[in-house]
Amino acid sequence: MSETSRNYIDGEWVAASTGETIAVRNPAEPDEIVAEYQQSGVTDAVEAVEAAAAAQTDWADTPGPERGRILREAATTLGRRKEALTDRLIAEEGKARPEAAGEVQRAIDIFHYFGSKAADLGGTRKASSGRDVNLYTREEPVGVAALITPWNYPIAIPAWKLAPALAAGNAAVLKPASLAPGVALAVTEALDEAGLPDGVLNVVTGPGSVLGDELVEHDAVDAVSFTGSSSVGEAVYRQATAAGKRVQTELGGKNPTVVTASADPAEAAEIVAGGGFGTTGQSCTACSRAIVHEDVTDDFVDELVSRAESIDVGPGGDHEMGPQVSAAELESTLEYVDVAVDEGATLVAGGGVPDGDAVETGHFVEPTVFTDVSSDMRIAQEEVFGPVIAVIEVTDFEEAIDVANGVDYGLSASVVTDDHTEANRFVDEIEAGVVKINEKTTGVELHVPFGGVKRSSSETWREQGDEGLEFYTIERTVYDNY
Structure with a gap:
């Protein structure tokens, strides 16, 4: 008998409003149902966005070192569960064990990395042209980020979107791919256990064709990060920019x-x-x-x-x-x-x-x-x-x-x-x-920028490294005449 997993909204594990679930099967043994996940509807997406919007300000006011501590504690928890996460990734997505274990370790490393970077966020001090003036900048979160991730790296890609978003003080709504959502929900469990405040992270599973419009266009969403096919990503980009959102897409390749x-x-x-x-x-x-x-x-x-x-x-x-x-x-x-x-x-x-x-x-x-x-x-x-x-x-x-x-x-x-x-x-x-x-095209370091050109990317913001934080932050300039 397979397990049934729930959505995570406002700190609670809840069933979808539709009352329906999605069966995820083992690609090596298609008759085997690995788990069932919620087939969410528009109502669930709205609740997730509203929960994120309500929680974001308090999370932004949480000191960066404290935000980073929670991310690092979640990473430690994921490390203890690495073998089980590897098994789940193999069962749902099909990767060979060394590849699956490597991907899980990448997610762990990402949360440790951005957990440490959270303490460095703040801004820069500049010399003023006038006397008795403090001139400086403040790095502040964009707000609520909608994160839409693919099935082919079902834990690494959610991690490299979530970790910088949370480190910078944003709240997030994550929609993982329906083919392999289990490891993304395991990341959510680790963050919950680490003390992430209710509503800061919300996760809804289900089809993008149903949930996507609400996640991309809702008035409370400030930024959209999408990874997937070029055709879908380009549609998301047009839709999100028309709605006035900050958008980042990473798409296909040849x-x-x-x-x-x-x-x-x-x-x-x-x-x-x-x-x-x-x-x-x-x-x-x-x-x-x-x-x-x-x-x-x-x-x-x-x-x-x-x-x-x-x-x-x-x-x-x-x-x-x-x-x-x-x-x-x-x-x-x-x-x-x-x-x-x-x-x-x-x-x-x-x-x-x-x-x-x-x-x-x-x-x-x-x-x-x-x-x-x-x-x-x-x-x-x-x-x-x-x-x-x-x-x-x-x-x-x-x-x-x-x-x-x-x-x-x-x-x-x-x-x-x-x-x-x-x-x-x-x-x-x-x-x-x-x-x-003299290296293969696959495999990237987590502390340097990642992204493409032409139809491989929106060519806006890069992911990973310091540039990965830039997408989730906005600078305010302060003139303090004392």
Whole structure:
């Protein structure tokens, strides 16, 4: 029998006004219901926003060090529960155990980091042009933040939105993705136990199509932070800006790794495979395009195919690569495989559903590699969100940059090279918010900015690090003539 979890509104765990729930199933065993969550309605969203608005002023008046203490205590609690959180993440989202454990640890680290940063918030003192005047700034919270998060990093992304929002003195309403909300509610439990005042954090589960309008447009909401697909995020951005909100969106990607003539093919294949097949390709920063110099293409493809075929696919608890999160995601990936074949790409690895008892019932797909891909094919232009890598052969570095930049997205990009000049040119010329040299496209540090360009971001505020706090704060300038 699965458990039934409730919404968290004004410090209470409550059922949705609809009386309905959502069953979340294990993507490795779709017949297994992991848990049931509230299918909230507009009334629940309104109650959550109103509770946040009522609690925000007192929370803003709470000294920063005290706010930080609560965040750090919650982080410690999450640390004690890391194994259980890892198991829940695997059961709901499907990640392989090392990936799931790493994501949980990232959330823990984020709360420790922003818990410490809360004590540094305050403002700056400046010299005045006149005598007997104190001139300084004050950093103050924006107000109420609506946070809408995706299923692919179901604890890390809520953490990197919640922690800076709360550290800066904002109240928040969080709507986690319906496919994997359990670990976000576990974060909520930890904050509640750490002493977060009632109403400062409110969590409602349910479909964005029902809850989104209220969270984005309610008069009491001051800021909206969204992570998800580009099409939905762009609609959220238009809607929120029209309502006068401060908006931050982090969206899709079509991330390239450029492999130059100086690169070692085996090293390059390891980097590309890690970026493209890790997290079952279900990452906005996943590498889906390998743009390879013709001199090393054959050796690179051999190495990449070998790695793809060696990956152990199965339930995330004890296999190297887990399932896709849902039947719909699996179907979408397989459709892209068919499209690529129809457009003339050559399938050299994977492309289907794996065989074996361990993968008989789940949403599993083989790590997939295509060659003979041209940059105008759909598989080279559109986000697949599965473990599919398109190899595009180029004749020189200039062509590689043109191909890499020839998409609507610009989130993460990497280059594999032993030529320092090429590395510096790549940094100068690539159109991406995250640029890596001799590293995979996935994986980011929590204390530096994260975000993209073009359709990968609203290009407003970045997340994480000091810049992550900027979105949730506004400066007041004070002239004190004494």
